[in-house]
Amino acid sequence: MTANDRRILVKVAYMYYDENMTQQEIADKLGVSRPSVSRLLQKARQSGIVEIKISYEGSFTKLEDALEKKFNLREAIITPTEESETLKHLLAEAAADYLTRTIKDKDIVGVSWGTTLAYIPKYIKNVSKNVTFVPLVGGVGQTNLDIHSNTITINLAKAFDGKGKLLHAPVVVDNVKVKQTLISDTSISQILKLASKSNIAVIGIGSPLALNSTIRQTGYYTDKELEDLKNAKAVSDVCCIFLDSEGNVCPIELNQRVIGISIDELKAIPNVVGVAGGVEKREAILAVLKGGFIDVLVTDEKTAEFLLNK
Numbered sequence: 001m002t003a004n005d006r007r008i009l010v011k012v013a014y015m016y017y018d019e020n021m022t023q024q025e026i027a028d029k030l031g032v033s034r035p036s037v038s039r040l041l042q043k044a045r046q047s048g049i050v051e052i053k054i055s056y057e058g059s060f061t062k063l064e065d066a067l068e069k070k071f072n073l074r075e076a077i078i079t080p081t082e083e084s085e086t087l088k089h090l091l092a093e094a095a096a097d098y099l100t101r102t103i104k105d106k107d108i109v110g111v112s113w114g115t116t117l118a119y120i121p122k123y124i125k126n127v128s129k130n131v132t133f134v135p136l137v138g139g140v141g142q143t144n145l146d147i148h149s150n151t152i153t154i155n156l157a158k159a160f161d162g163k164g165k166l167l168h169a170p171v172v173v174d175n176v177k178v179k180q181t182l183i184s185d186t187s188i189s190q191i192l193k194l195a196s197k198s199n200i201a202v203i204g205i206g207s208p209l210a211l212n213s214t215i216r217q218t219g220y221y222t223d224k225e226l227e228d229l230k231n232a233k234a235v236s237d238v239c240c241i242f243l244d245s246e247g248n249v250c251p252i253e254l255n256q257r258v259i260g261i262s263i264d265e266l267k268a269i270p271n272v273v274g275v276a277g278g279v280e281k282r283e284a285i286l287a288v289l290k291g292g293f294i295d296v297l298v299t300d301e302k303t304a305e306f307l308l309n310k
Contacts, residue, residue: 092119114204124159137260138171205276236284247291
């Protein structure tokens with residue numbers, strides 16, 4: 001390709017892509033035919049002068065649009081369907097992109113817990129915002145501390161160069177009386193009050209009775225409590241509040257012993273972002289959508305198709 005050939009290709013590409021001129025306008029300006037302009041643009045792409053990149057986001061646009069309309073969502077974000085940990089990373093990366101795009105200075109962001117949420121901070125790069133992160137629930141046991149709300153909260157705060165608050169309390173206590181004592185403590189009540197003022201919440205969606213559910217793996221819930229969940233037909237949990245298949249709060253005492261924001265307070269948060277996918281989470285996600293608990297859903301393609309077919 002001669003220098004003059006390259007010059008005309010670059011010129012045509014500039015006018016078309018940067019100046020937004022039509023092919024006919026370019027043809028008139030250069031004194032050539034419109035088909036000639038079309039051929040020059042094609043040659044500019046073939047020679048690498050113009051590189052058209054299709055971004056990953058939006059590749060499931062029709063599916064996302066259908067989900068948004070069916071469940072009255074502000075936004076649906078869909079990733080490819082992969083297995084196990086790979087899927088969790090894809091969901092976390094998509095959630096990180098959404099948070100980076102939408103979180104603004106002075107926002108208060110409430111955070112729940114879970115394995116997928118724990119991966120989100122690693123995908124947030126070069127962001128600095130005056131934002132406060134706060135746990136929505138207490139800690140789940142003494143193991144897997146990296147998936148606790150406090151840990152995820154602090155890691156998100158570091159990733160955004162913001163502030164992080166801590167909730168020094170377990171997520172479930174022995175009885176309602178103990179709960180009332182704990183939430184009357186000044187430091188705990190202040191954090192829960194701040195959490196209830198969140199304008200964004202990032203939550204996982206649990207499937208408590210699945211054999212490999214995170215709740216089972218923590219060993220935090222007793223066999224009797226798991227049996228109670230089974231009897232109550234619990235299929236989902238958000239912020240450790242258990243729901244039935246229709247998205248109703250299960251009428252079990254376990255739900256009354258949670259240290260965290262209430263389900264009504266969660267619903268009142270202007271933008272609740274649910275992050276979950278995979279076969280075992282499908283019924284759980286459907287229940288949360290039926291209950292109207294989330295505004296944005298980050299999930300995978302096969303789960304999205306399942307949700308649309310129900």
